[in-house]
Amino acid sequence: MLTVLTNENFDAEVMSSTKPVIIDFWAEWCGPCRMMSPIVDEIAEEHDEYKVCKCNVDEAGELANKFKVTAIPTIVMIKNGELAATSVGYMSKEELLEALTK
Numbered sequence: 001m002l003t004v005l006t007n008e009n010f011d012a013e014v015m016s017s018t019k020p021v022i023i024d025f026w027a028e029w030c031g032p033c034r035m036m037s038p039i040v041d042e043i044a045e046e047h048d049e050y051k052v053c054k055c056n057v058d059e060a061g062e063l064a065n066k067f068k069v070t071a072i073p074t075i076v077m078i079k080n081g082e083l084a085a086t087s088v089g090y091m092s093k094e095e096l097l098e099a100l101t102k
Contacts, residue, residue, distance in 0.1 A: 002044045005055040007062045013053060014078055021051045021078040022100060025069045027058050032090040033073045039093045040075070047097075075100070 003013050005023060014021045024040045026033035037054075044052035057064040057072060067076055067083070077085040077100045087099045 001052075002041065003051065003053040005053045005060060005063060007060050010060075010063055013051075015081050017051045017078075019049060019051045020084065021053060023067075023076050023078065024052070024054045025057050025064055025067065025072055025074040025076070026054060027056060027072055030072050035090050036073045036075075039096060042093055043097065 003009075005013060014023070022040070022043065024033075024036065026037065040052060040054065043050065055063050057069060067074070067086075071088050073088070073090065075087045075096065076083060085100045085102065087096060091099065
């Protein structure tokens with residue numbers, strides 16, 4: 001299941017999660033983001049050990065700034081309330097999971 005993150009629900013959805021949280025920072029107009037979207041969706045469906053969230057940078061710029069997102073797609077993993085990994089740009093599902101779980 002995917003959760004849509006906003007500036008308002010970030011703390012409740014991410015900081016209080018008992019699972020590692022994967023956040024996909026994206027925008028509607030971004031071609032590579034549209035290519036990554038089905039991969040992120042697959043991870044959400046196949047890996048219930050993660051909480052998977054999407055954050056539209058045009059609608060939640062404050063969150064994008066908080067994570068210093070300067071290019072999209074940017075995918076971050078939060079574990080125990082701390083930034084654990086960051087990945088920028090398009091990559092395959094296998095590459096993404098590997099990058100996030102190092």
